Amino acid sequence: MAIDPTDPRSPSRQIADELREEITSGRLAPGDALPSEKMLVGRFGTAPATARQAVRLLKEEGLVVAERGKGVYVKRQPPTIRLGSHRFSRQTRAEGKSAFEAEIERQGLEWGQEVLELAEVPAPEWVAEWLGVDAGATVFVRRRRNLVGDTPTQLADSYYRLDTVEDTAIRTPDTGPGGSYARLEEKGLTLERFREEIRIRMPTPTEVQGLRLTPGTPVAELRRIAFGASGPLEVLESVVSGDSHVFCYEFAAPE
Amino acid sequence: MAIDPTDPRSPSRQIADELREEITSGRLAPGDALPSEKMLVGRFGTAPATARQAVRLLKEEGLVVAERGKGVYVKRQPPTIRLGSHRFSRQTRAEGKSAFEAEIERQGLEWGQEVLELAEVPAPEWVAEWLGVDAGATVFVRRRRNLVGDTPTQLADSYYRLDTVEDTAIRTPDTGPGGSYARLEEKGLTLERFREEIRIRMPTPTEVQGLRLTPGTPVAELRRIAFGASGPLEVLESVVSGDSHVFCYEFAAPE
DNA sequence: AAGTGGTCTAGACCACGAT
DNA sequence: TCGTGGTCTAGACCACTTC
Numbered sequence: 001m002a003i004d005p006t007d008p009r010s011p012s013r014q015i016a017d018e019l020r021e022e023i024t025s026g027r028l029a030p031g032d033a034l035p036s037e038k039m040l041v042g043r044f045g046t047a048p049a050t051a052r053q054a055v056r057l058l059k060e061e062g063l064v065v066a067e068r069g070k071g072v073y074v075k076r077q078p079p080t081i082r083l084g085s086h087r088f089s090r091q092t093r094a095e096g097k098s099a100f101e102a103e104i105e106r107q108g109l110e111w112g113q114e115v116l117e118l119a120e121v122p123a124p125e126w127v128a129e130w131l132g133v134d135a136g137a138t139v140f141v142r143r144r145r146n147l148v149g150d151t152p153t154q155l156a157d158s159y160y161r162l163d164t165v166e167d168t169a170i171r172t173p174d175t176g177p178g179g180s181y182a183r184l185e186e187k188g189l190t191l192e193r194f195r196e197e198i199r200i201r202m203p204t205p206t207e208v209q210g211l212r213l214t215p216g217t218p219v220a221e222l223r224r225i226a227f228g229a230s231g232p233l234e235v236l237e238s239v240v241s242g243d244s245h246v247f248c249y250e251f252a253a254p255e
Numbered sequence: 256m257a258i259d260p261t262d263p264r265s266p267s268r269q270i271a272d273e274l275r276e277e278i279t280s281g282r283l284a285p286g287d288a289l290p291s292e293k294m295l296v297g298r299f300g301t302a303p304a305t306a307r308q309a310v311r312l313l314k315e316e317g318l319v320v321a322e323r324g325k326g327v328y329v330k331r332q333p334p335t336i337r338l339g340s341h342r343f344s345r346q347t348r349a350e351g352k353s354a355f356e357a358e359i360e361r362q363g364l365e366w367g368q369e370v371l372e373l374a375e376v377p378a379p380e381w382v383a384e385w386l387g388v389d390a391g392a393t394v395f396v397r398r399r400r401n402l403v404g405d406t407p408t409q410l411a412d413s414y415y416r417l418d419t420v421e422d423t424a425i426r427t428p429d430t431g432p433g434g435s436y437a438r439l440e441e442k443g444l445t446l447e448r449f450r451e452e453i454r455i456r457m458p459t460p461t462e463v464q465g466l467r468l469t470p471g472t473p474v475a476e477l478r479r480i481a482f483g484a485s486g487p488l489e490v491l492e493s494v495v496s497g498d499s500h501v502f503c504y505e506f507a508a509p510e
Numbered sequence: 511a512a513g514t515g516g517t518c519t520a521g522a523c524c525a526c527g528a529t
Numbered sequence: 530t531c532g533t534g535g536t537c538t539a540g541a542c543c544a545c546t547t548c
Contacts, residue, residue, distance in 0.1 A: 010517060017460075036533065047519045052534085060315060060470070062457040069526035069533050085506045191508045200455050200475050200497030202317040205272075215315070218473030218497065220455050242455030242473065249504045251340045253446045265536060291514065302538045307515085324514050324545030 015054035034072040062216035084248035112147035115173045127159045130225050130235045140165050152211050156238040189228045197223045211241050218242040270309035289327040317471035339503035348433040367402035370428045382414045385480050385490045395420050407466050411493040444483045452478045466496050473497040
């Protein structure tokens with residue numbers, strides 16, 4: 001139970017491994033408090049900073065989360081949001097629901113959205129390339145934050161060519177029933193296929209704040225391009241917290 | 256350039272933000288060395304541990320990587336491996352290439368694979384469910400590690416029902432040309448569709464070692480089920496390093 | 511030998527939560 | 530008020546790399 005000086009692992013590693021074992025074995029369940037720093041010092045006989053280092057390792061692994069003035073707790077699993085290709089069903093749009101909304105309600109969760117910015121901006125390089133416009137051309141961007149319950153789970157920026165969204169509710173805070181895709185189809189711009197790319201990384205400090213992420217939570221960066229008959233209609237970049245999302249895809253075996 | 260005591264950010268945050276700005280602005284390019292701990296102490300006038308704390312924040316963000324006895328360097332972008340639905344083309348199998356192999360060679364990279372274990376094991380719960388066998392039933396598992404160049408990038412465990420792989424090279428170290436999917440099709444088990452789920456998390460210490468991950472690198476956990484006409488043929492669980500992979504999917508707009 | 515990061519000791523003060 | 534974690538000071542020793 002104490003530190004073994006002959007062990008090749010450093011003391012902080014030994015403490016971290018011991019606590020991790022208690023977590024994975026279930027002796028410490030999600031929501032349970034870890035021993036406080038002082039208790040670890042007493043139990044293992046190290047300096048406070050060494051006990052802290054051990055707890056920090058577990059935080060970096062995303063196993064535990066500290067709450068200021070209270071203690072360090074084994075992370076609870078947040079409700080999982082499944083993001084799948086069935087999001088883009090025309091049928092759900094007909095029912096007046098957006099892709100995100102449909103996905104959340106299908107799972108019986110509450111839903112919310114904040115519009116952060118509506119603006120005309122110079123297109124970032126990759127957006128210009130995907131939208132098929134000149135580098136630096138002006139495009140319309142819709143930045144928003146999606147909420148499940150009262151916790152933000154997704155930052156999403158949609159980019160459009162100016163002529164695509166001309167005279168549509170996509171340029172206004174409320175896009176109306178069925179969301180922006182419904183507005184595009186009303187204009188005769190039928191969505192035919194999608195391409196998505198998912199990258200994985202640690203969040204920037206801005207994203208940590210915007211998504212209220214706890215340390216040790218990675219994010220997925222999703223880029224989507226929605227194609228109509230005549231070319232790309234929307235390019236989306238979205239950052240979602242990794243601990244509450246699963247991406248699901250189904251596809252037939254190609255030739 | 257020094258610490259501002261009136262700044263609400265803690266000194267280590269101020270140093271980290273300053274260094275991050277130098278990285279994102281390009282003044283410190285990928286591969287460049289950060290100022291050493293002692294230089295940071297001289298420049299900002301803090302205790303060594305405070306400078307260390309700043310560097311640790313950047314490591315947790317995955318922006319920098321420390322090399323023992325040398326210094327701390329801005330991370331280089333490793334070559335990106337695109338994992339897309341076109342991996343499973345029957346045509347590439349006909350050319351004698353496995354899904355992974357095809358993907359790598361398409362990008363002009365070198366390829367390797369180590370078989371870690373071939374065994375009959377009791378099915379983990381989710382595998383039993385996906386394969387459609389009883390919980391705890393015996394299944395065949397093929398554990399392997401994929402390499403690009405000499406760096407491991409992917410740990411992959413494939414599970415099969417015993418009757419599926421009976422009398423096939425899938426039970427042997429070398430599955431032969433076209434990989435295991437080619438062997439299944441030779442048996443008349445045609446692959447018809449796939450379902451994939453991607454989760455994002457921080458790696459376990461075992462995975463850090465197995466994939467030679469640097470601190471601050473998240474991983475993706477990919478679960479795939481391959482369906483034949485008569486039901487599931489293979490269930491795969493794969494862990495891939497987040498900093499060298501992009502997942503790509505294309506799909507038509509569903510009804 | 512000199513420089514680097516990794517870890518540790520042994521304290522200190524602060525902000526915050528619970529009582 | 531007391532216990533908690535968050536941050537800091539001011540050193541120390543070690544393992545490793547480079548010269």
